[in-house]
Amino acid sequence: DAGVIQSPRHEVTEMGQEVTLRCKPISGHDYLFWYRQTMMRGLELLIYFNNNVPIDDSGMPEDRFSAKMPNASFSTLKIQPSEPRDSAVYFCASSPPRGRILETQYFGPGTRLLVL
Amino acid sequence: EDQVTQSPEALRLQEGESSSLNCSYTVSGLRGLFWYRQDPGKGPEFLFTLYSAGEEKEKERLKATLTKKESFLHITAPKPEDSATYLCAVQGAGNNRKLIWGLGTSLAVNP
Numbered sequence: 001d002a003g004v005i006q007s008p009r010h011e012v013t014e015m016g017q018e019v020t021l022r023c024k025p026i027s028g029h030d031y032l033f034w035y036r037q038t039m040m041r042g043l044e045l046l047i048y049f050n051n052n053v054p055i056d057d058s059g060m061p062e063d064r065f066s067a068k069m070p071n072a073s074f075s076t077l078k079i080q081p082s083e084p085r086d087s088a089v090y091f092c093a094s095s096p097p098r099g100r101i102l103e104t105q106y107f108g109p110g111t112r113l114l115v116l
Numbered sequence: 117e118d119q120v121t122q123s124p125e126a127l128r129l130q131e132g133e134s135s136s137l138n139c140s141y142t143v144s145g146l147r148g149l150f151w152y153r154q155d156p157g158k159g160p161e162f163l164f165t166l167y168s169a170g171e172e173k174e175k176e177r178l179k180a181t182l183t184k185k186e187s188f189l190h191i192t193a194p195k196p197e198d199s200a201t202y203l204c205a206v207q208g209a210g211n212n213r214k215l216i217w218g219l220g221t222s223l224a225v226n227p
Binding site for chain 2: 004050093095105108110
């Protein structure tokens, strides 16, 4: 399996521009998570989906952030307009359906975002 | 409030010098505690899940243990390739899939 795929791997943009991050989860996984990682705050859960439906978006910082999952194999995280404080590494993770063992989250390689 | 605290923040060892990393947690009804390894520029990589106090799991030079309040990741005779940041996370009771994450311990093993 190719694992979780994220694109782009690096993004440099100017303040005020729209940024779109993309994620393809592992095939067969029905949970998808978006995280943001910074040195100061560590890993923060932004939003997660189950069967393409957003379950908890309480971590989304503000209305500038939005996430969609139009089908089981694709999700986007959009920031509009972007600000310098959005600079961070954004990870996507997926996990398998509920089973007898606790469902592990598997992470993609991340997108490193720098907003100038 | 659910919380995870990892210590130390950073640890430097000589190759072969065994040590332990600590993960203290406060959570309502622990469903599981996870250990991940993260290399620079990469996503976290799953290591272990522990479910109940007294449980232990091993993988090569790593052994994870769990009590009702904390978990330890023991590293026996570490090698330079064990250098990474080790992250701990907990999942509480309920149907919520949220994990509460610690800030990690940055481990450097010198040859």
